[in-house]
Amino acid sequence: MQVRFSHISLAFTPDKDTLHDLNFTINDGELVCLLGPSGGGKSTTLNLISGLLVPTKGNILFDNQDVTKMGPSERKIGMVFQNYSLYPHLTVENNIAFPLKIAHWKKADRLARAAKLAKLVHVEDQLQKNVNELSGGQQQRVAIARALAKDPNILLLDEPLSNLDARLRMEMREEIRRIQQETKITTVFVTHDQSEAMHISDSVMVLHNAQIQQYSKPNELYDHPANQFVASFIGDNPLNTFDRSLLDDTELKEELGKVYDKATTVGVRAENIVLTKGEDTYQHGVRCKLLRSHRYGLISTRLYSFKGIELDATGLTEIHDTNEEVEIYFQKRGFFLFDASGNNLFLE
Amino acid sequence: MINQKISWKQTLHALLYLAPMMILLSIFFLYPIISTFILSVFKKYNFYTNAGQGIGFDNFAYLWHDPMFHQAVKNTFIFVLGVVPASIIISLGIALLLNRFSKVRGFFQTLYFLPYVTSTVAIAMVWTWIYHSDYGVLNFILKLFHLPPVGWLTDPHYTMLTLIIFSIWKNLGLNIILFLVALNSVPKQYYLSASIDGATPWQQFTNITVPLISPTTFLLTINAMIASFKVFDQIYVFYHNTAGPNNSGMTIVYYLYQKFYVENNYTVASAAGVVLFVIILLATILQNYVSKHYVHY
Amino acid sequence: MTKRKLANILFFLILVLGALIMVFPFFWMISTSVKTPSEAAQIPPMLWPKHPHWVNFVNAFHAAPFGRYLVNSLIVTVCTTAAQMFTSILAAFAFSKLKFWGKNLIFMIFLTTMMVPIEMLIIPNYVTLSETHLMNTYLALILPWAASFFTVFTLRQAFNAVPPQVYYAAKIDGASDWKYLWTVLVPICRSSIVAMTILEVISSWNDFMWPMIVTNDPNMRTLPVAVASFTNDVGTNYPYMMAAATFVIIPMIVLYVILEKYIIQGITKGGLVG
Numbered sequence: 028m029q030v031r032f033s034h035i036s037l038a039f040t041p042d043k044d045t046l047h048d049l050n051f052t053i054n055d056g057e058l059v060c061l062l063g064p065s066g067g068g069k070s071t072t073l074n075l076i077s078g079l080l081v082p083t084k085g086n087i088l089f090d091n092q093d094v095t096k097m098g099p100s101e102r103k104i105g106m107v108f109q110n111y112s113l114y115p116h117l118t119v120e121n122n123i124a125f126p127l128k129i130a131h132w133k134k135a136d137r138l139a140r141a142a143k144l145a146k147l148v149h150v151e152d153q154l155q156k157n158v159n160e161l162s163g164g165q166q167q168r169v170a171i172a173r174a175l176a177k178d179p180n181i182l183l184l185d186e187p188l189s190n191l192d193a194r195l196r197m198e199m200r201e202e203i204r205r206i207q208q209e210t211k212i213t214t215v216f217v218t219h220d221q222s223e224a225m226h227i228s229d230s231v232m233v234l235h236n237a238q239i240q241q242y243s244k245p246n247e248l249y250d251h252p253a254n255q256f257v258a259s260f261i262g263d264n265p266l267n268t269f270d271r272s273l274l275d276d277t278e279l280k281e282e283l284g285k286v287y288d289k290a291t292t293v294g295v296r297a298e299n300i301v302l303t304k305g306e307d308t309y310q311h312g313v314r315c316k317l318l319r320s321h322r323y324g325l326i327s328t329r330l331y332s333f334k335g336i337e338l339d340a341t342g343l344t345e346i347h348d349t350n351e352e353v354e355i356y357f358q359k360r361g362f363f364l365f366d367a368s369g370n371n372l373f374l375e
Numbered sequence: 376m377i378n379q380k381i382s383w384k385q386t387l388h389a390l391l392y393l394a395p396m397m398i399l400l401s402i403f404f405l406y407p408i409i410s411t412f413i414l415s416v417f418k419k420y421n422f423y424t425n426a427g428q429g430i431g432f433d434n435f436a437y438l439w440h441d442p443m444f445h446q447a448v449k450n451t452f453i454f455v456l457g458v459v460p461a462s463i464i465i466s467l468g469i470a471l472l473l474n475r476f477s478k479v480r481g482f483f484q485t486l487y488f489l490p491y492v493t494s495t496v497a498i499a500m501v502w503t504w505i506y507h508s509d510y511g512v513l514n515f516i517l518k519l520f521h522l523p524p525v526g527w528l529t530d531p532h533y534t535m536l537t538l539i540i541f542s543i544w545k546n547l548g549l550n551i552i553l554f555l556v557a558l559n560s561v562p563k564q565y566y567l568s569a570s571i572d573g574a575t576p577w578q579q580f581t582n583i584t585v586p587l588i589s590p591t592t593f594l595l596t597i598n599a600m601i602a603s604f605k606v607f608d609q610i611y612v613f614y615h616n617t618a619g620p621n622n623s624g625m626t627i628v629y630y631l632y633q634k635f636y637v638e639n640n641y642t643v644a645s646a647a648g649v650v651l652f653v654i655i656l657l658a659t660i661l662q663n664y665v666s667k668h669y670v671h672y
Numbered sequence: 673m674t675k676r677k678l679a680n681i682l683f684f685l686i687l688v689l690g691a692l693i694m695v696f697p698f699f700w701m702i703s704t705s706v707k708t709p710s711e712a713a714q715i716p717p718m719l720w721p722k723h724p725h726w727v728n729f730v731n732a733f734h735a736a737p738f739g740r741y742l743v744n745s746l747i748v749t750v751c752t753t754a755a756q757m758f759t760s761i762l763a764a765f766a767f768s769k770l771k772f773w774g775k776n777l778i779f780m781i782f783l784t785t786m787m788v789p790i791e792m793l794i795i796p797n798y799v800t801l802s803e804t805h806l807m808n809t810y811l812a813l814i815l816p817w818a819a820s821f822f823t824v825f826t827l828r829q830a831f832n833a834v835p836p837q838v839y840y841a842a843k844i845d846g847a848s849d850w851k852y853l854w855t856v857l858v859p860i861c862r863s864s865i866v867a868m869t870i871l872e873v874i875s876s877w878n879d880f881m882w883p884m885i886v887t888n889d890p891n892m893r894t895l896p897v898a899v900a901s902f903t904n905d906v907g908t909n910y911p912y913m914m915a916a917a918t919f920v921i922i923p924m925i926v927l928y929v930i931l932e933k934y935i936i937q938g939i940t941k942g943g944l945v946g
């Protein structure tokens with residue numbers, strides 16, 4: 028089912044919009060991630076889709092039908108919360124079947140359906156257990172099965188993996204992807220973990236400051252971030268940023284051309300700093316001094332000093348001495364210029 | 376749902392859930408509170424028409440001058456002073472001992488708590504037999520120690536002692552259980568570090584245990600006080616529907632009962648009720664005051 | 673080391689002595705119940721009669737209409753407890769999970785009922801019940817205790833501990849408030865509810881002053897009232913009196929021994945509230 032927000036605003040207190048004028052469409056059958064730092068309004072957006080929250084302004088449409096005024100039970104959605112949302116007094120089987128019981132299904136039918144869903148989420152051997160005997164990952168599997176019980180049009184997941192340990196999180200995100208692809212259900216997945224979002228979604232919506240910062244395919248976010256916030260938030264390594272004026276007396280300024288004059292801030296991804304000129308780099312480099320280097324397992328990072336600021340670089344293999352002056356080059360795909368309001372100038 | 380403005384519909388919906396409680400408590404608690412205050416200032420009151428005449432503080436003046444009421448207030452306070460400190464100290468001691476023998480703790484706790492779940496009236500009946508001047512076990516034990524027998528239930532000098540012993544026995548279990556909860560919520564590492572510092576068990580008790588359980592001690596004290604202010608059942612049973620020899624067991628609640636049920640003097644009984652209310656209110660205020668200023672939570 | 677051992681032995685003996693004092697009256701009650709009047713009056717007292725007269729229980733039971741009293745007590749206890757739990761669960765749910773105007777005001781108003789000594793309310797309640805001609809009826813024994821703010825308060829505490837996500841999940845699953853309350857919230861909080869139920873059973877069963885005041889008709893007496901007036905019927909027959917006391921006490925002790933866990937839980941949760 029397609030979900031559309033039209034001019035949605037929401038304010039918990041009259042003086043401040045938690046969400047301001049949101050417009051977007053989630054296509055039928057897609058898995059979309061809502062991504063952003065904590066407090067960015069992700070859960071709020073999800074709860075607007077579920078009907079647990081009512082917008083202050085604007086309309087929500089499901090397949091062009093206006094559902095703004097509908098309560099959560101009328102919207103045919105399934106929802107999984109971060110934690111503590113299973114019914115602790117019921118078995119796995121009865122948790123999954125609970126929505127069906129409320130809908131007055133016959134006992135045999137609902138148990139059959141619960142068994143089928145348990146199989147889908149791989150908890151079929153836990154059916155008779157009490158939910159608090161399950162591990163965190165299993166509990167979330169059960170929660171997903173319960174959310175799917177009534178064959179909802181939309182599946183909403185609010186940070187379902189945040190309480191799991193790192194390894195299990197990786198495993199479960201693949202599981203969620205698999206389940207989504209098997210069921211073809213339109214899914215909205217909330218997370219604050221950019222790599223989680225990048226790995227499982229068809230599209231990612233970055234939410235920050237009451238607004239959508241960018242809504243696009245995962246790779247697009249990395250390759251063409253709309254603004255400085257997205258560029259810093261996406262990616263495994265930090266984004267180096269510094270004031271444009273530091274480049275004013277370099278030849279790189281000339282190479283960048285007219286766009287340079289509009290820029291106020293420069294951003295370079297740590298993985299896009301190299302020591303040799305190439306086709307994918309700008310032809311002019313900048314002179315730096317190596318301060319120190321570290322290695323964590325596979326990843327080695329170096330800290331260069333450039334006109335009093337520090338630049339992180341990762342993935343460099345060429346060896347040279349600390350304090351030695353070297354020329355570093357920026358690869359074009361990881362080099363950005365932002366204007367005063369943070370917009371990526373290369374996108375224009 | 377989460378952020379919906381409160382509507383009349385929701386309010387009505389909630390009131391449906393609240394209605395049974397609100398109606399019942401209004402009739403049997405709120406209205407009587409007001410009504411008792413009103414009754415207490417009527418000069419005359421006709422039960423059959425439920426109508427009062429004349430407003431004034433005559434009933435309170437009556438209490439002020441009634442020696443029986445003085446006796447009731449005095450006895451009530453003696454009772455509270457006799458029961459509460461002893462009960463707190465004994466139950467804390469037993470709780471500490473129970474904690475020492477954790478293997479048998481459950482069993483002993485069950486035994487100590489038994490009196491608390493039993494009917495005061497019925498077990499007081501048993502105690503009249505234990506207290507019996509001629510055939511009672513208690514006097515027999517005194518005799519074993521070559522002590523003269525005591526008229527527990529007949530000698531006015533012993534009335535308060537008789538009531539106090541019984542009441543401590545009856546309510547000990549409650550305090551023990553709550554002390555046990557408090558003792559076990561004191562973090563163990565405090566004792567560990569104290570014993571590393573070389574503190575003796577007694578120093579640990581006075582420097583760690585006592586301050587850390589002080590909120591419980593305090594609450595138990597107030598609860599025991601409030602409960603003791605209302606003593607009635609055992610007096611009724613011990614002295615066969617009287618307030619003891621020469622009214623030596625007269626307490627405020629017994630006075631209220633006597634005025635109301637035996638003498639049908641509703642206005643004076645209500646005034647006594649108001650006095651009881653004020654005393655308990657003061658205890659509650661004291662509780663709030665002290666717990667804010669002196670108890671280390 | 674030996675000093676410590678000695679102290680431990682001494683402490684243990686104190687505990688045992690204390691326990692004996694706590695239990696002795698119960699033992700003495702049973703022991704006296706099965707003596708003849710003359711055995712009971714023997715000095716030195718005999719701990720246990722050679723030939724226990726168990727038949728005393730039967731005789732005492734028939735010396736007054738104890739069957740009737742037992743039924744009265746059962747009816748009053750069951751109805752009072754059921755009504756109080758029902759009204760309290762509903763109210764606690766509203767206070768815990770619903771949004772409505774005047775919530776705090778209503779809560780504060782009824783909170784005052786917790787601080788008022790019930791002894792003070794007896795007179796107006798007596799008047800109310802006489803005027804509605806309910807004296808000597810079960811309703812008079814039940815209605816005043818069919819709601820309790822203390823129970824509401826304690827249950828609200830338990831309901832508040834259930835995370836809101838569970839409520840939202842149930843809403844999404846299509847449950848109404850009523851369904852949510854009875855199929856989710858109450859089962860989740862069952863141990864608190866059981867604890868409060870047992871405490872109310874005990875206090876209702878043992879209640880004395882109010883039943884005594886609203887029942888002049890001997891047929892309407894509850895067991896404690898009946899036992900208190902039993903002395904008038906049997907004079908100084910202590911074995912019979914002890915047997916009668918046993919009728920009141922034993923059911924609660926049995927209940928306590930079976931459900932001790934819940935009682936202790938209820939006491940420790942509610943005990944420090946008020």
Ligand SMILES: Nc1ncnc2c1ncn2[C@@H]1O[C@H](COP(=O)(O)OP(=O)(O)O)[C@@H](O)[C@H]1O
Binds near residue numbers: 064067071377
């Ligand atoms: N029920 C609420 N009442 C008031 N403020 C809220 C409520 N829920 C969320 N907020 C506020 O709205 C903002 C966005 O919250 P949320 O959507 O939960 O963020 P996220 O899920 O992205 O971490 C936060 O500043 C939060 O404090």
Ligand SMILES: [Mg+2]
Binds near residue numbers: 069071
């Ligand atoms: Mg959130």
